[in-house]
Amino acid sequence: xxxxxxxxxxxxxxxxxxxxxxxxxxxxxxxxxxxxxxxxxxxxxxxxxxxxxxxxxxxxxxxxxxxxxxxxxxxxxxxxxxxxxxxxxxxxxxxxxxxxxxxxxxxxxxxxxxxxxxxxxxxxxxxxxxxxxxxxxxxxxxxxxxxxxxxxxxxxxxxxxxxxxxxxxxxxxxxxxxxxxxxxxxxxxxxxxxxxxxxxxxxxxxxxxxxxxxxxxxxxxxxxxxxxxxxxxxxxxxxxxxxxxxxxxxxxxxxxxxxxxxxxxxxxxxxxxxxxxxxxxxxxxxxxxxxxxxxxxxxxxxxxxxxxxxxxxxxxxxxxxxxxxxxxxxxxxxxxxxxxxxxxxxxxxxxxxxxxxxxxxxxxxxxxxxxxxxxxxxxxxxxxxxxxxxxxxxxxxxxxxx
Numbered sequence: 001x002x003x004x005x006x007x008x009x010x011x012x013x014x015x016x017x018x019x020x021x022x023x024x025x026x027x028x029x030x031x032x033x034x035x036x037x038x039x040x041x042x043x044x045x046x047x048x049x050x051x052x053x054x055x056x057x058x059x060x061x062x063x064x065x066x067x068x069x070x071x072x073x074x075x076x077x078x079x080x081x082x083x084x085x086x087x088x089x090x091x092x093x094x095x096x097x098x099x100x101x102x103x104x105x106x107x108x109x110x111x112x113x114x115x116x117x118x119x120x121x122x123x124x125x126x127x128x129x130x131x132x133x134x135x136x137x138x139x140x141x142x143x144x145x146x147x148x149x150x151x152x153x154x155x156x157x158x159x160x161x162x163x164x165x166x167x168x169x170x171x172x173x174x175x176x177x178x179x180x181x182x183x184x185x186x187x188x189x190x191x192x193x194x195x196x197x198x199x200x201x202x203x204x205x206x207x208x209x210x211x212x213x214x215x216x217x218x219x220x221x222x223x224x225x226x227x228x229x230x231x232x233x234x235x236x237x238x239x240x241x242x243x244x245x246x247x248x249x250x251x252x253x254x255x256x257x258x259x260x261x262x263x264x265x266x267x268x269x270x271x272x273x274x275x276x277x278x279x280x281x282x283x284x285x286x287x288x289x290x291x292x293x294x295x296x297x298x299x300x301x302x303x304x305x306x307x308x309x310x311x312x313x314x315x316x317x318x319x320x321x322x323x324x325x326x327x328x329x330x331x332x333x334x335x336x337x338x339x340x341x342x343x344x345x346x347x348x349x350x351x352x353x354x355x356x357x358x359x360x361x362x363x364x365x366x367x368x369x370x371x372x373x374x375x376x377x378x379x380x381x382x383x384x385x386x387x388x389x390x391x392x393x394x395x396x397x398x399x400x401x402x
Contacts, residue, residue: 015348043074051257054106058120058256058342064099065123067092068159069166075159076146087146093155097144100158101135103127108256109259115254115343118174122165126158163383178339185337186354190385191248193267193329194246197320197381202270203246205318205329206280207303210287216297218300221262223349229262233354236266241286242279244269247356251336262287263336267356270317277304327386333385 032036051340067073078085089097103124110128113121123180137151138144146152165171196203203280210232212220219225229252235241236248247267256259266283273279284300292298314328 002363011292011342018054041144051108054108055256055342057102057105058109060095060097061102061123061127062120062342063117063206064092064095065126065162065166068096068162069119073156076152084147087152087156089144093159095243096162097134097155098160100127100131101138101142103131106256109342112343115346116179117340117342117344118171119166120342122162130154130158178344179310182337182339185339187336187386189333189337189353189355191247192247192329192355192358193333194378194381194385196267199359200246200269200271202317202319204268204270204273204276204321205314205316205332206242206264206266206268206276206283207332208264208266208280208284208287209301209303209316210264210302211262213297213299214294216292217259221346225292226350232287235290236283236288242266242268242282244272244319245356246359249333249336249353249355251354252345252349252352253341254345256342260345265332265336268368274317276307276316277302280304317402320378320381321379323384326381330385 071090071092073090073092075096076087077090078087080086085136109116109124113124116124134144134151134154137148142156144151146155212225213374216225232241233248233250236245239245245266245268249265251263252260255265264283266280268279280302284302287300288298290294304315307313310328310331312324312331314325314332316325316326318329320326
């Protein structure tokens with residue numbers, strides 16, 4: 001096993017990186033391995049597959065395009081008074097060239113440009129056009145020889161195209177729409193979870209990833225499995241898959257290798273249930289057998305299996321005063337509502353994020369279970385999930401009464 005293809009298990013201090021890492025493992029892009037070293041100690045690691053290298057590359061290409069678009073620095077700058085003139089590349093231009101010359105790392109992306117994030121779509125178009133023309137103007141370290149006129153002029157042209165496109169009103173409106181959608185969905189889902197905590201002090205949170213396989217992937221891209229998705233959501237809402245469902249958040253996403261798939265957060269009554277793994281297995285297997293119809297065309301991943309690899313874990317019982325679990329809910333919702341994936345769902349697919357309705361609690365209705373130690377105070381949850389301070393909360397309550 002080559003060490004260069006191994007990655008560390010955790011996402012470090014960045015919870016979003018941890019979420020993405022989990023998604024890579026559950027998708028089979030990272031392959032878990034277990035072995036014993038020369039001293040007999042058990043070791044764990046993950047082998048980086050071809051798909052992981054491709055997704056890392058696409059992310060680096062998109063980041064390089066964005067950095068160039070936001071910068072005003074010229075890509076090449078003359079230095080010294082030597083004859084012939086000598087040139088250096090800006091940091092943004094260097095990163096751009098490294099991204100362009102690696103375009104062969106993501107072959108499954110070709111032909112899918114219309115599905116890509118706007119920055120990535122532009123980057124792939126330019127890289128596929130200019131890498132073949134510039135590959136012969138490099139040294140033994142694959143650095144671009146900007147001392148020669150043609151590669152220098154070509155790189156300058158590419159940078160101008162990036163800045164012209166990314167600063168156009170059409171492009172900026174597209175990015176603003178994605179960012180606004182992410183912000184609105186994030187706030188809405190956080191408020192939704194807080195509304196559940198107002199009625200249920202200790203909900204049980206389950207998470208699963210639901211996939212389609214083989215020929216069903218093409219059908220999913222054509223919108224032909226919506227009936228299966230609707231059946232799953234309807235029966236989840238009506239307690240036909242698992243009992244005592246309080247709510248759910250389900251996100252449809254498009255991936256490099258997995259294609260269209262679903263991320264699910266199901267929220268159950270924690271006063272009645274606690275077996276997270278078994279209940280999540282029921283959700284997963286219902287999707288495979290009852291919604292899609294066969295393990296040949298569907299699969300799933302029970303996120304409980306990797307719950308210990310999150311910095312903040314939000315799988316299991318989430319008490320309304322448990323700061324660590326609430327932070328886990330925050331990061332899970334942040335991941336579920338992101339709109340910055342490399343591939344976007346086609347227009348006309350309908351709502352890609354679905355959630356249940358907030359509970360309606362009639363005045364004077366008594367919450368089931370033992371009285372809360374801190375009454376119905378959800379200040380901690382609101383401060384974490386909504387970013388509200390106590391003073392903000394009081395102001396909102398007064399405005400609601402008036």
